[in-house]
Amino acid sequence: MSQAAAPPVLCVAPSRALVDEKITVLVENLPPGSPVTVRSHHHSDDQDDWEAYAHYVSDHRGVVSVSDDMSFGGTYSGVEPMGLLWSLRPVPGSRTGLRLRKKNVCTPLLFHISVHSGHEGFRERPPLASALIERWYVAPGVQRIDVSERGVRGTLFLPPGPGPFPGVLDMWGGGGGLHEYRAALLACHGYVALALEYFKPGELKSTDLEYSYFETAFNLIQEHPRVMADRVGILGLSLGSSLALSLAAESKTVQPRACICIGSNHCSGRSLSGSPMVLITNPEGMRVDENNHHIWRDMALSILEDESKLVDVGKMSCPLMVVNGADDQNWPSTEMADDITRRMRAAGKEHLLTRLEYPDAGHLIEPPFSPHFRATNFMVPGRQKVILLWGGQTKPHSDAQEDSWRKILSFLQQHLYGNQCPKAKL
Amino acid sequence: MLRVRKIQQHTVLKLIQCFTLQRRQTSLHHAVGAVQWLSRNRPAPLLTAAPVRAIVDEPISIKGQFLPPYSPVTLCARLHCEDGDLWEAFAHYNTKADGTVNLTRDHSVGGSYLGCEPMGLFWGLRPYGEREGPRLRKKNIETSYVVHISLWDGHVSPSERPSTELAAVTAERWFMAPGVRRIEIRQNGIVGTLFLPPGPGLFPAMLDLWGVGGGLPEYRSALFASRGYASLSLAYMKHIDLPGPFHCLTVGDSYFKSAFQLLQEHHQVCADRVGIIGLSYGVYLTLRIATQFGVKPSCLICVNGPAVNIMKSTGGDSRTQDSDSDPQYWTYDHQGYVTFKEVSRLHNICPGSRLKLENITCPLMYILGEDDLNTSSVESVNLIEETLRAAGKSHLFTCLSYPGAGHLIEPPYTPLARTSLWRVKPIKMMVAWGGHVSPHAAAQEDAWRNIQEFMENNLRQ
Numbered sequence: 001m002s003q004a005a006a007p008p009v010l011c012v013a014p015s016r017a018l019v020d021e022k023i024t025v026l027v028e029n030l031p032p033g034s035p036v037t038v039r040s041h042h043h044s045d046d047q048d049d050w051e052a053y054a055h056y057v058s059d060h061r062g063v064v065s066v067s068d069d070m071s072f073g074g075t076y077s078g079v080e081p082m083g084l085l086w087s088l089r090p091v092p093g094s095r096t097g098l099r100l101r102k103k104n105v106c107t108p109l110l111f112h113i114s115v116h117s118g119h120e121g122f123r124e125r126p127p128l129a130s131a132l133i134e135r136w137y138v139a140p141g142v143q144r145i146d147v148s149e150r151g152v153r154g155t156l157f158l159p160p161g162p163g164p165f166p167g168v169l170d171m172w173g174g175g176g177g178l179h180e181y182r183a184a185l186l187a188c189h190g191y192v193a194l195a196l197e198y199f200k201p202g203e204l205k206s207t208d209l210e211y212s213y214f215e216t217a218f219n220l221i222q223e224h225p226r227v228m229a230d231r232v233g234i235l236g237l238s239l240g241s242s243l244a245l246s247l248a249a250e251s252k253t254v255q256p257r258a259c260i261c262i263g264s265n266h267c268s269g270r271s272l273s274g275s276p277m278v279l280i281t282n283p284e285g286m287r288v289d290e291n292n293h294h295i296w297r298d299m300a301l302s303i304l305e306d307e308s309k310l311v312d313v314g315k316m317s318c319p320l321m322v323v324n325g326a327d328d329q330n331w332p333s334t335e336m337a338d339d340i341t342r343r344m345r346a347a348g349k350e351h352l353l354t355r356l357e358y359p360d361a362g363h364l365i366e367p368p369f370s371p372h373f374r375a376t377n378f379m380v381p382g383r384q385k386v387i388l389l390w391g392g393q394t395k396p397h398s399d400a401q402e403d404s405w406r407k408i409l410s411f412l413q414q415h416l417y418g419n420q421c422p423k424a425k426l
Numbered sequence: 427m428l429r430v431r432k433i434q435q436h437t438v439l440k441l442i443q444c445f446t447l448q449r450r451q452t453s454l455h456h457a458v459g460a461v462q463w464l465s466r467n468r469p470a471p472l473l474t475a476a477p478v479r480a481i482v483d484e485p486i487s488i489k490g491q492f493l494p495p496y497s498p499v500t501l502c503a504r505l506h507c508e509d510g511d512l513w514e515a516f517a518h519y520n521t522k523a524d525g526t527v528n529l530t531r532d533h534s535v536g537g538s539y540l541g542c543e544p545m546g547l548f549w550g551l552r553p554y555g556e557r558e559g560p561r562l563r564k565k566n567i568e569t570s571y572v573v574h575i576s577l578w579d580g581h582v583s584p585s586e587r588p589s590t591e592l593a594a595v596t597a598e599r600w601f602m603a604p605g606v607r608r609i610e611i612r613q614n615g616i617v618g619t620l621f622l623p624p625g626p627g628l629f630p631a632m633l634d635l636w637g638v639g640g641g642l643p644e645y646r647s648a649l650f651a652s653r654g655y656a657s658l659s660l661a662y663m664k665h666i667d668l669p670g671p672f673h674c675l676t677v678g679d680s681y682f683k684s685a686f687q688l689l690q691e692h693h694q695v696c697a698d699r700v701g702i703i704g705l706s707y708g709v710y711l712t713l714r715i716a717t718q719f720g721v722k723p724s725c726l727i728c729v730n731g732p733a734v735n736i737m738k739s740t741g742g743d744s745r746t747q748d749s750d751s752d753p754q755y756w757t758y759d760h761q762g763y764v765t766f767k768e769v770s771r772l773h774n775i776c777p778g779s780r781l782k783l784e785n786i787t788c789p790l791m792y793i794l795g796e797d798d799l800n801t802s803s804v805e806s807v808n809l810i811e812e813t814l815r816a817a818g819k820s821h822l823f824t825c826l827s828y829p830g831a832g833h834l835i836e837p838p839y840t841p842l843a844r845t846s847l848w849r850v851k852p853i854k855m856m857v858a859w860g861g862h863v864s865p866h867a868a869a870q871e872d873a874w875r876n877i878q879e880f881m882e883n884n885l886r887q
Contacts, residue, residue, distance in 0.1 A: 162470065
């Protein structure tokens with residue numbers, strides 16, 4: 001029977017996934033050897049539009065498989081199964097300095113994936129086929145609980161089931177505010193996780209947070225009836241990393257089972273009002289790049305020469321994972337990680353340390369398949385806005401996010417679920 | 427607040443210890459095992475399901491880790507359907523040396539199913555409510571089934587519940603993929619629901635016909651749309667929006683022809699890529715549309731239905747005075763369940779109700795359950811096959827015959843209804859559909875795969 005050619009078919013699976021799960025994107029029923037562009041589009045909660053796209057050529061069967069085929073250009077090139085997600089960037093004409101961070105984790109991120117004919121000017125042509133996918137930070141059954149107890153503010157995520165579960169205290173950095181998405185994702189992997197808010201954006205200098213705030217937060221997790229009190233770890237990024245190390249090495253009351261620091265920072269977090277944030281008023285060492293983006297990494301170098309400003313990491317008694325990007329422009333994380341390593345070696349604690357340094361990755365090493373942000377808006381104390389350079393090149397930074405997350409989960413599982421003691425180093 | 431909860435937890439542990447004195451021997455063992463588990467300095471085992479939100483025809487992978495090695499465990503699935511009934515399945519496993527259990531690898535040694543059955547917890551669901559003869563059929567397909575999957579210590583059955591649940595995970599089962607559009611059709615007298623895949627189209631399409639149970643089951647069409655086909659579920663009987671007496675087939679040939687053409691003429695449908703699927707009486711309607719109306723479907727899928735008219739029609743078309751087939755052919759088994767199989771026996775049908783099957787011009791796939799107690803499917807298959815062979819059209823015909831499968835061959839991983847409640851008035855009747863749980867589940871899975879491939883070959887190439 002003679003029929004008109006069947007239209008192309010786009011299949012993206014799974015259509016509903018967690019944000020750290022991979023997808024396959026398959027286009028079929030194309031004419032053989034035809035150039036097409038595959039595009040993903042996301043309209044954020046902040047009403048910004050983000051897109052990624054890649055140019056492909058179908059094979060002799062008329063198939064394009066994003067997992068197997070090479071992209072000839074676009075927002076990524078080469079064989080990149082997840083490129084349509086991690087290479088996402090604001091569409092031309094968007095506001096500057098944007099960062100994509102989901103505030104409401106109870107709804108999914110929606111992505112429209114579409115196939116267009118040709119390479120150049122693909123946007124001018126209507127799509128040949130399209131699909132809609134959901135990506136979630138929470139799994140069904142994960143409970144979200146607002147925490148406002150004993151002065152501690154945050155959000156607790158509980159996995160489904162009776163427990164008891166290991167716990168994680170999850171802390172972000174000097175931007176402040178309450179960011180739930182990483183804690184929510186940890187709950188999907190079997191951890192009771194507390195996303196902690198410790199100051200509002202732009203208010204760090206006026207905040208007089210005491211060390212005890214963080215100890216209380218840690219205790220709150222331990223005391224939850226579905227948590228095993230001796231299996232609570234800490235995960236901190238940037239300023240959160242400094243707090244994590246302070247607690248782990250120097251607290252008398254808090255003994256984490258394991259500690260993970262992203263954007264290695266072992267400045268003493270003992271009193272936040274004496275924190276590195278005060279360096280902003282010190283122009284020495286602060287540079288800007290050709291776009292007037294602030295580079296802060298050199299400002300903190302002098303701290304390494306002042307013992308009193310550093311956490312005594314030699315006192316650590318729990319396994320420690322230190323993650324940083326070698327192209328970190330916001331913080332001298334390589335130098336800091338080197339110093340942490342030296343100190344732990346000197347204290348005979350090197351066997352506790354796992355160090356992951358990623359070439360050409362920047363400061364913001366986030367959960368996998370998140371877009372890379374080389375520079376974004378940031379609110380400094382006094383509620384002024386600047387654009388901070390975080391660093392990193394998109395492809396290696398995305399590889400770092402994917403690899404580090406897998407290793408973070410494996411590290412947490414080994415130390416919080418397993419019963420092994422850290423082995424001696426070779 | 428937190429301290430109060432902690433005391434309650436200790437109290438629960440003490441209660442479990444007290445209860446051991448009053449339980450039966452086997453339960454005592456399980457309860458003590460649970461207390462021992464809780465008092466070990468270990469977190470609970472980790473139970474995962476992936477993907478945790480899946481389309482109903484997608485298999486998922488269920489795993490448990492951080493369990494003791496070589497230990498008995500029970501996996502249990504629970505679902506509350508829209509009517510409020512509880513459905514449950516369970517299976518007994520033994521963990522491996524590394525303390526894991528993996529339903530895609532391991533064998534069940536007891537419970538709702540045996541052997542290596544990754545999806546057994548879904549197709550093995552049984553009803554545990556008060557209602558007699560329920561079927562698990564989703565009415566609102568815009569929401570998911572929520573399945574609570576749990577892991578228990580020892581080999582237990584859900585009704586005993588002697589020990590504590592060790593771990594749990596929640597899975598969602600969806601009939602509609604994101605972006606699929608559901609459109610109610612009430613035009614030109616047609617009563618149906620159209621499902622369109624996301625995107626501009628043009629899409630190949632299916633007309634979706636069920637049996638004389640009537641109403642408007644949407645779930646199969648929703649699944650087709652989730653796989654890229656426009657699909658129209660068509661009501662033709664026992665629907666409030668249809669004309670005439672509720673229990674009669676009051677719509678005639680023009681109704682079915684209009685429905686097929688509505689699909690063809692939709693601006694997002696490829697007019698020359700429209701197929702028809704029918705189950706039970708829907709098979710007769712499928713064949714009637716394909717042979718009498720001058721429309722040209724691209725393919726036909728027939729599931730366990732008669733090739734002849736089993737209803738007493740009025741006039742020359744499909745309309746009937748009442749919905750019942752001829753009661754003289756109803757038979758009753760030892761439990762009083764009625765089977766309608768004799769109704770569709772060829773020697774019980776008057777010759778005038780036969781169709782001109784030789785007029786079929788497109789590929790036809792017949793899905794046959796060999797334990798079908800509702801329709802004389804084997805005779806129907808033979809009739810179609812002989813007629814097409816005599817017309818030199820054997821190459822159009824494929825039959826997939828499944829031993830142990832019953833009448834209701836539905837989308838995969840859905841539980842078998844071997845019997846169900848047929849009606850309550852004028853008297854309560856339970857109908858026997860046939861099928862045995864395990865072979866029927868295998869048939870549904872294989873048939874669905876073949877249906878997808880058949881549609882792909884005939885509607886997409």
